[in-house]
Amino acid sequence: ARFEVIQGLLDTVMESLNVSHVSRAKQGNRYRLVEANVPMYLPERSARVVYESDDGRSVELGTIGIVHPEVLAKFKLRVPVSTFEINIEPFL
Helix, strand or coil: CCHHHHHHHHHHHHHHCCCEECCCCCCCCEEEEEECCCCCEEEEEEEEEEEECCCCCEEEEEEEEEECHHHHHHCCCCCCCEEEEECCHHHC
């Protein structure tokens, strides 16, 4: 899937947890994507998902990115894949 589709899915999940992207929330519970170099993803095509609570806490929830071709090959996948993973425990 294209990265934009997966990013939209992440945004939908976060909105269901009452957390908006920083571009739509200047304060309160929000999240941002922070550029990162995550080995399972293509270089410069990944980010960390960071939650910022209304009390000022910052928690890394997970990652998002385009899966590296070597990882795709190990799983015998023939098409490009974008994915994200997050920990929702802070919201439970």
